[in-house]
Structures are given as structure tokens and as C-alpha cells.
Amino acid sequence: MSGFKRFLATARPLNKTPCWTAYPSSSGTRALVKPFVNSSLRYASTSSSGSSDGSNTNSSSGRWKSKWRTFKYLALMVGAGTVSYGALTTYYRRHPIRQAEPDKTKKTLVILGTGWGATSLLKTLDTSLYNVVVVSPRNYFLFTPLLPSCTVGTIEHRSIMEPIRHITRHKQRAVHFYEASCTDIDPVNKIITVEDQSDIKGEISKSTISYDFLVVAVGAENNTFGIKGVTEHACFLKEIWDARRIRTKLMDCIETAAFPGQTNEEIERLLHMVVVGGGPTGVEYAGELHDFLVEDLIDWYPDLANKVKLTLVEAQPTVLPMFDRKLVEYTESTFQSHKINILTNSAVKEVSDKSITIETKDKERLDVPYGLLVWATGNTQRSLVRDLMTKLSSEQTSRRGLLVDEFLRVKGDSAIWALGDATFTRYAPLAQVANQQGQYLGKFFNKLGRLEAQQQQALLKALPADKENASSSTLGEDPSWPKMRTFHYSYQGSLAYIGADRAIADVPFFGTKVASGGFATYLFWKSAYASLLFNPRNQAMVLTDWTKKTIFGRDISRE
Numbered sequence: 180m181s182g183f184k185r186f187l188a189t190a191r192p193l194n195k196t197p198c199w200t201a202y203p204s205s206s207g208t209r210a211l212v213k214p215f216v217n218s219s220l221r222y223a224s225t226s227s228s229g230s231s232d233g234s235n236t237n238s239s240s241g242r243w244k245s246k247w248r249t250f251k252y253l254a255l256m257v258g259a260g261t262v263s264y265g266a267l268t269t270y271y272r273r274h275p276i277r278q279a280e281p282d283k284t285k286k287t288l289v290i291l292g293t294g295w296g297a298t299s300l301l302k303t304l305d306t307s308l309y310n311v312v313v314v315s316p317r318n319y320f321l322f323t324p325l326l327p328s329c330t331v332g333t334i335e336h337r338s339i340m341e342p343i344r345h346i347t348r349h350k351q352r353a354v355h356f357y358e359a360s361c362t363d364i365d366p367v368n369k370i371i372t373v374e375d376q377s378d379i380k381g382e383i384s385k386s387t388i389s390y391d392f393l394v395v396a397v398g399a400e401n402n403t404f405g406i407k408g409v410t411e412h413a414c415f416l417k418e419i420w421d422a423r424r425i426r427t428k429l430m431d432c433i434e435t436a437a438f439p440g441q442t443n444e445e446i447e448r449l450l451h452m453v454v455v456g457g458g459p460t461g462v463e464y465a466g467e468l469h470d471f472l473v474e475d476l477i478d479w480y481p482d483l484a485n486k487v488k489l490t491l492v493e494a495q496p497t498v499l500p501m502f503d504r505k506l507v508e509y510t511e512s513t514f515q516s517h518k519i520n521i522l523t524n525s526a527v528k529e530v531s532d533k534s535i536t537i538e539t540k541d542k543e544r545l546d547v548p549y550g551l552l553v554w555a556t557g558n559t560q561r562s563l564v565r566d567l568m569t570k571l572s573s574e575q576t577s578r579r580g581l582l583v584d585e586f587l588r589v590k591g592d593s594a595i596w597a598l599g600d601a602t603f604t605r606y607a608p609l610a611q612v613a614n615q616q617g618q619y620l621g622k623f624f625n626k627l628g629r630l631e632a633q634q635q636q637a638l639l640k641a642l643p644a645d646k647e648n649a650s651s652s653t654l655g656e657d658p659s660w661p662k663m664r665t666f667h668y669s670y671q672g673s674l675a676y677i678g679a680d681r682a683i684a685d686v687p688f689f690g691t692k693v694a695s696g697g698f699a700t701y702l703f704w705k706s707a708y709a710s711l712l713f714n715p716r717n718q719a720m721v722l723t724d725w726t727k728k729t730i731f732g733r734d735i736s737r738e
Contacts, residue, residue: 268715275348281310282352286632288312288624289371289388291361291563292396293320293343296599296613296620298713300394301343303621306350308628312388313356314373318343321419322717323610324708327463327676329422331429331471332733336419338720341713357388364393364567366592392594394620395567395581399558399600399608408530413554416460423738425553429468430737432550433476436483449550450487453535455527456555457493457500459675462510464553465491466678469517473679475733490520490547492537497523499683501607501673503694506683510696513677558608564601579603585665586642587620593639596620606668619666626663638663674704 286309290297293315301313322339329336347354363372369391375384401417403409414428415421429452435441436449452468454461468489477484491498491514497507498521514521524540534548560568560580567589568575574591575582580603582590587602589595598620599613606612627635642663672686682704683696695703705725712718 265715272345272349272714272716278348278353279307279351280353281355283310285310286391286628286635287389288392288394289314289390290394290396291315291371292398292599292601293317294396294398294599294613295320295323295610296617297394297396298341298343298346299614299617300396300598300621300624301346301350301354301617302713303618303625304350305625305628306352306354308625309352309392311350311352311354312390313343313347313354314359314361314371314388315343315356316358316360316376317418318356318358320346320713322708322712323417324674324711325721326416326419326422327460327467329419330416330425330464331467332426332735333467333470333728334721334724336422338717338724339712340419341717345714359386361397361563364395364563364570364595366567366570366595369393369594390594392624393596395564395589395595395597395601396599396613396617397561397563397601399564399580400561401554402557402559403554404556406527406530408532409527409554412530412532413455413552416464416553416555425551427738428551430735433480433483434737436486436550437480446483446486447488448533448548450483451490451547451549452487452551452553453490453492453547453549454553454555455492455535456557457491457495457498457521457523458555458557459499459501459673461491461493461553461555462498463676464555465489465514465519466676466681469519469678471733475735478732479735488520489518490522490549492522492525492527492535494526495523499675502675502683502685503692506685506694506696510675510677510683513679513681517678558600560601567595577603584642586623586663587616587666588642611671612668615668616666623663674707676701676704 288304288309289312290300291314293313297313297315298320301311304311319340319342322341325334325339328334329339343356347356357373358377359373359375361371362374365371370387370389371393372385372387374386375381401415403413414425416425432449432452436446441449454465454468472484472487472489476487497511499507499510502510511521522537522539525537527535528538528544529536530552534546535552537545537547539545560578564581568578568581571589571591575589581597581601583597583602583604584590587596587598589597598616600608627638630638670687672684674682674684674686676682677696680698680701681696682701683694684700684703685692685694687693709718709721712721
């Protein structure tokens, strides 16, 4: 055999196994010789597209293992970073920074209220530019969209309350907060009167505060429309103590109905829950009450659960008039399947301790007995706002709230601004409106505060009163002056929970409105509200409450 043929016979394709070949020796015996194989040679018995021994499969498996290891390392790094960021954020929120003391050379900005508008203003405001004072009878911000969930124990009260000092203590310059009610505004002398209305008072319970700029964000109060007996016998749903009262009275009705010897007529009255108002608040409360009945009462009060009756009373032709018609029909059909009675075109004329008088569309009057009455209708102005409107009567010609210009400045006074439910504008009285107004006003005051005192006065005088001029005016010859843009509201959509893990949504999407309802919308509703909570603490508490309710059910104890 020639040398070249012997080489081809002994060559192997990159095989680590030694290739030994027998050759004849001079002595007549055979010797084992290991041939030299050049590593650069690539011989294979199969084509380049694959091999019969599965070598390509092993190579592909190795690549997948390498990618999986890379993914695991990346996931580990992202997880570690997220945990570290969360820990640092929690530590920062738990340990506030050292703040600068008030500066006498700065102007005093007084904010009345701790609602949506005031809180978003405070979060946006650069407090190093002003001496900021906040006055409110409650020392917390309340996330009102989830308030109906508190009435039946789906969410605990503390979960949607954020102490206002958790915000003020993280500002650059110290903010003075006083838990008190503003009882009077003197626009001539720029002085407000505050009064401590808590149960425990000190030696001084009334004082005055001077201001350079004032923001009125006190919200509104429930509108009873002058109907007799509403204030004395109905439960409202606007503040946290309203939710506590409803929860207590609800359990009182149930336990009283279970008292031995009650007549059937009295049991029916005690277990009839009436909601007046077909807006989002009334509809969501009816949905939460239905869930409480189906998911909890039926287990712990089997003899009474089937006797509970829910009625929703609305003066307009339909409930949820601000939603798409298809969503209104979907809500009404859902309530009908849940055996929630809807009385539209029905106006409440009188309220007593055990019944309400309703006038139907046909002018027929009905006496409806009830155990629990929840009043969730419109708003009316607080006495403080009405008094200020009287003092500025030459410019304040509306009875529905303070009139403001396009910069949210109160008409008739260049040093007072107002936002939220305390005002009367072309926008609906919604939380998202007040929230955007607060953000706008915070940016406005940040720009204003960076100017010198004389420039501030000149700029405030130069602010145009109408929107058309404001959008094109440079507001001064000095190019260093900021351009003060007017307020523009951006509609973010409407959400409402209707019970049985269903919700409706009417949201804008690329210039059009998208209307949806059902379980998927309910998940969107939960994620949207959880993300809108102002801090991780409340987000964690709300998510925990939802989880506890799913696993253990709602608490049926009477508070």
C-alpha cells in the first residue's frame, strides 16, 4: 500500500480517540504506529449539513445552554437591582433628609387642603423658592377612588391614607403643616384665620396666618339639595369617616336583623340597602356591597343573606351618564343579573329614619323602607368658598364655585389661586382634573419663584385674562422671563367597578375612545388604581389587602 493510501486509511475527523494502525516490520511481526494528524484537516464521512453521530445536535444544545445561562445572569442582576432600589427607596422614605429653615426673604405660599389638587401641587412645588404653609383639618391624603372598597372591608382604611408629613418632610425647605380649618379669608389684608377643631385643644385654638400667595383647594361637600332628613339619616361617602360609619351601620343592620323575635317585615326593612346617586361612587359602592353579600354574608349569615336587597336610585334617565352608552347598558344588565334594583328618573323628596319618599317619572310617590341609606350625589361649595365669593362678588358671578382664569387665578384677586372642586370651570369635578391642576400650578409657582420680587409683580400684572392672548404673549420684554402657559386638561379616561370581578373603562386611545367591560377590564382597573397610588407603601398595603380578601375573605366584625 502506498504511503498516501495508508494516510487516507488512518485519518480521522477530529476524533480525540487515538488511531492506531498495524504495519509490517522487518522482523516479520506487525508494529502499532500512531499516525500524525494535522489539526487543520477536516475529514468527515458525511456531508457538511450534518453528521450521523449527532454532533450538530450537541452543538445546538450547547448554544441553548449558553443562552439560558446568560438569561439567568441577567435576570439575577435585574432582580438584585430591583431589590436594592426598593430597599434604598424604602430607607429614604423612612429617614427624611435634613431640611433648610424658612427664609424671611422668600414669599409665603399658603395652601388650603390636602386633597388631590393640594397634594399634587405640594409634590411638584420646589419649596426652596417659598415659605410654604399647609392648612387642613385632616393630616393625610385620601385616595378616594378606592373609598367604596373600604365600606365592606375589601381594603382597609389605612391602606389608602398617606400622611401629609410623609410628603412635607421630604421637601428641600421645611413646610409648616397645621391641622386646622380655615374659617375666614381676608383678601384685602392677605390674612387667613385658622381654628383647631379637633377633640383635644390647647390653650390657643385660633390664630391668623399672613400670606403673599394663597391656593384654595378645600374641595366641596355633599349636596343634599335641601331635602329634609338627608343630613340627619343618610350616610355620605366622601371621607374616611364616612366609610367607617357605613361599615359599622351595615353590620348593625345585619346583626339587628338576626336578633331573636324580629318580624319578617322588620327584617326586610333592615336588610334593604338603598344607594342614592348613579354616578361612579354610587355604582361602585353597589358593586362592592353585592360582592360582600355573595362572597361573605352567604357563608356567615346563611339565614339572612338571601333576604338582603339592594336598590340604586338615580334622578337622571340612566346611571353613569358620563360613560359610553354601551357601557351603561352593560352595567344595567349586570346589575339586573345581580338582582340590584335600579330606579331611574326617580327623585328623593324626603328622608326619615326608616324610609325615604321617592317620586317617579309619572309623579307617583313611593315610601321605601330601608336599613342603610348611602347618599352619593353631587357636590356643593363649602361655607369658606361661599364667603370668599361674596367678598369678591363683582367678579364672582357663579353660585357653583370660584371662577378662575386660564392660569387658575381667582377672578377678582391677583394673589389667590383655586383648583379642584372649589372652582367652577368647564371641566368635570374629577380627581384627575384636580391632580393635573395641582401639577400645573406647581410648575407655575416654580417658574414664578425664580424671578426677582419686582419681576414677579410685573409678571402677575402682565398675565392676560383671556386664553387667546395668554398663549401668544411673551409677558414682558425681558427674554429671561418664563413664558407662563395656560392650564390645559388632558382626559385620561374613566373607570368604574360594577361588582363580580367586572369593571368598565372608557379610555382614549390614539385619538379615539375605547369602551370595554368585563373581567379583563377589572384587571386593568386594579392595575391602574394600584399604579396611581402616590407611594410604594400604599401600593404594597392595597395589594396585600386584595390578597388577604381573596384568601381569607372580608372581616365581618363590627367596628
